[in-house]
Amino acid sequence: MTRKQRVTVIDCPRGPLLVRGADEVVGFDGTTAETNRAVVAVCRCGRSERLPWCDDSHRARRRRRPPPKTKEEPAEEEQD
């Protein structure tokens, strides 16, 4: 098997940066996140709960209002 030679960064609009060939991501405070994945998704929106990695939280951004509570749904047949 050949060693990887190149690191590629792919810009995903309204999504993460996709990085192929990264070994570690170093934060500005010096913390290092290591990875063994061939490709990683690096969060750009800052909402991820597992920074620096993307956890798809950017997808939840559109839902500003809290989701309706299931309890308020009428229980249909059971209500008499």
Place this chain on the structure above:
Amino acid sequence: MIRIPEPCGPLSERVVNALRAEPDGPHSVPEPRAVGDVPYPLTDRDFQLALWMLYELHYGGFEDAADPDAEWDPLLIVSRAALERTFEHAVRELVGPVSVPDGDIVRALTKVTMTSDGSELATFLQRRATRDELRSYLAERAVYHLRESDPQSFVLPRIGGAAKTALAELQYDEYGSGAPDRLHQRLYADALASLGMPIDLSTYVAEAEGATLASVNLMSLFALNRRLRGAAMGHLAAFEATSALPCGRILRGVRRLRLPDAVADYYDEHVEADAVHEQLAIRGICGTLVEDEPDLADNVLFGALACLAVDGLAGDVLLERWRSSRAPRERRQHDRAAG
């Protein structure tokens, strides 16, 4: 290999009989005469189990099948094709007409997976499910996860160029990135074992809902028919793009219920992995596939919409099952509180 499941109706019974028949002896197979013979194929357990068995011949196969060459038995292939016609027709009816605006598949896939909210099931598992309900979810989904990613491997020789490379890259991660103990199927089996549950697929097939089998059969339908290779990749894109957030919710449910680490590990892996796979599948696979073969655009989007619709249906069936089994108990609690 697994054992042939118990049939649950005329179609699955005829497949079982055909699988048990002596290789050179006479045997017949189920063949719905026309589309419409089975009124609700997407939730019909007998129909889906019959089709699942015919597909299973192309995966692990059955240890108790009489003929080791049953995989390519012409009559069984004819039967599979007949069931597939009915199945595909039902899926197309559910999805409705499909067209990709301006042929921009990346945008179309991003849009449909953004607006689709298949998260009710995951939210239930996160906040409300009991231990037993979460176990029953794991059991139901085992039919797929013990075979996770295998259907899509059939597509590798059916596509070319950069899309093939991207699919191989995604599959490499699914298959453990070179580490057998990180194989996603294995992580799922470890999760089941940590709860004292069997890791044998046939146990779960025996109990699975028709709609659950349909969601698995859909992947085989797309992957085993070259004509539907675009749909197979669109399905994969939609599946991955709507996976990371629900997996995060299920992970919180698993922790709330203090289930073993192996269960958490499976979902933990999928939050991070599927956020990557989503981008690889939408851009790397589907985007380049449609660049190479523009005529596939609608087929890719059809696959994505089919994934959302059929998996949504399977999720609704599970939610309904839990609701109806909870209703008597919750009513009793309500009566006690009122009295």
